Amino acid sequence: MIEKFKSVRIIFFKLPENQKIKVARYYKFLLFFHRNLKANLIYFFTKNKKIKNINLFEQTFYSQNGEDGIIKIIFDRIKTTNKFCVEFGIHPYEGNTIYLKKKKWNCLWMDGNGDGKNIKKEYITAENINELFAKYNVLKEFDLLLIDIDFNDYWIWKAIDGYSPRVVVIEYNSSFPPTESKVVKYDPNAVWDGTNYFGASLLALVKLGESKGYTLVGCDSRGINAFFVRNDLIKDNFEIKDIKELYKSPKYEKKLMENILDILRAKDV
Numbered sequence: 001m002i003e004k005f006k007s008v009r010i011i012f013f014k015l016p017e018n019q020k021i022k023v024a025r026y027y028k029f030l031l032f033f034h035r036n037l038k039a040n041l042i043y044f045f046t047k048n049k050k051i052k053n054i055n056l057f058e059q060t061f062y063s064q065n066g067e068d069g070i071i072k073i074i075f076d077r078i079k080t081t082n083k084f085c086v087e088f089g090i091h092p093y094e095g096n097t098i099y100l101k102k103k104k105w106n107c108l109w110m111d112g113n114g115d116g117k118n119i120k121k122e123y124i125t126a127e128n129i130n131e132l133f134a135k136y137n138v139l140k141e142f143d144l145l146l147i148d149i150d151f152n153d154y155w156i157w158k159a160i161d162g163y164s165p166r167v168v169v170i171e172y173n174s175s176f177p178p179t180e181s182k183v184v185k186y187d188p189n190a191v192w193d194g195t196n197y198f199g200a201s202l203l204a205l206v207k208l209g210e211s212k213g214y215t216l217v218g219c220d221s222r223g224i225n226a227f228f229v230r231n232d233l234i235k236d237n238f239e240i241k242d243i244k245e246l247y248k249s250p251k252y253e254k255k256l257m258e259n260i261l262d263i264l265r266a267k268d269v
Contacts (some may be wrong), residue, residue, distance in 0.1 A: 018260040043073065051077060052239045054218035054227060055134055062098035065220040067169065068228060071096065071144065074167055074217070078229065081166065082106075084139050086125050089148030089171075096169060096225075098147050107144075108136050113147075124149060125188040126159035133163055140164065147171065148225070150192035154200035156184045158208055166230050168214060174223030176201035178247035183269045202247050204269045215240060222251040250253075 043057060051057075057073040058066025086099045088110040101107045110132065114121035122132055145165035147153045153171050175196040176182050183200035184190070192198045200208075205226055206216050214228040216239045229238065 008150060012094060035245060043076075048153075050237060050239045051217070052112070055221050058221060061095060063096045064094060065222045065224050067096040067220060067225060068099045070218070070220065071100070071167070071169070073225065074229065075143070078166065078233045080143050082139060084108075084142035085144035085146070086110075086133075086138060086142065086165070087144075087146040087148075088122075089146075089150065090119060091117075092119065096148075097144070100144070108138060110136075111164065124156060126152065126155045126186065127188060128163055129156055129159050133160070138163060141162060141166070143167065144169070151184065151190045151198050152188070154204060155186045157205075164230070166233060168209070168228040169225050170205060171224060172197055172202045172205050172219070172226045173199040174202065174219075174248060174250040178202050178243045181261075181269050200269070206243055207269065210233075216243065216246055218246050219248045221248055223248040 016163045037107045040059075045068055046056075047256050051073060054070045055066075056072065057069045059069025059072065061065050061068045083100075083105040084107075085097050085100055085105055086108045087095060090097070090109045095109070096103065097107050097109070109119040110122040110124060111119050112121070112123045120136065122128075124132065140162065143166050145163075146159075147156055147168070148172040149156065150171070157168065157170060171198065173182075178201075180201050181203040183204045184197060188192065200229070202216075202219065205228075209216060209228045213240075215231055215234050217227050217229050217234075217240075219226045
């Protein structure tokens with residue numbers, strides 16, 4: 001079975017880019033059909049009610065971990081203003097805002113490996129993030145910001161100044177329990193090395209979010225991304241819960257104790 005899987009991967013990566021996109025979409029359609037249908041049914045029976053659990057609405061069309069459905073239900077409740085979003089750390093056939101782009105949102109995509117066309121080729125740091133926003137005419141208030149650069153996510157969000165996205169989705173390091181406030185030391189040249197030494201714990205991001213006027217409303221089921229909504233949009237839309245209830249442990253390859261030295265390298269905040 002493993003050898004067959006490897007063979008399929010080899011064939012996939014030899015395909016032209018446009019065919020890769022089609023194959024990835026078809027695979028996701030088959031894999032997540034039942035979950036997507038279930039989320040639609042739950043939406044029907046909970047319409048216009050406070051969201052108690054964002055995980056019930058997880059759907060995957062172009063995202064990895066059900067973010068498509070979570071983002072959809074959040075904006076079903078708070079509504080949109082300008083349908084402008086910014087995402088950095090995105091792939092041509094897998095991302096959290098590709099679905100929105102198909103729904104006529106105006107999306108600014110940036111990545112260090114971007115193609116320079118659909119995805120702007122920009123290496124993002126805490127020092128240049130505000131300049132990049134100005135360069136691409138990002139609105140001072142816009143609907144959605146997604147941060148996924150696999151290492152300095154916390155520092156990038158902290159550095160953003162003068163801009164007020166209504167919703168922020170950011171990767172967190174679920175190797176840390178929800179009682180620990182940890183973040184990697186800032187290094188503008190650092191990239192993820194495949195270990196558990198990356199990003200920030202959920203509690204560290206909650207503290208940062210609170211300082212910027214945001215409330216955590218949940219995390220995806222696999223323990224990858226945290227969803228924050230601006231405080232003025234919380235009332236009547238979301239049931240606020242303790243971080244310990246909202247935290248999701250890692251469901252990906254590396255678990256909490258596999259890289260204890262990486263965890264110890266992170267600093268308190």
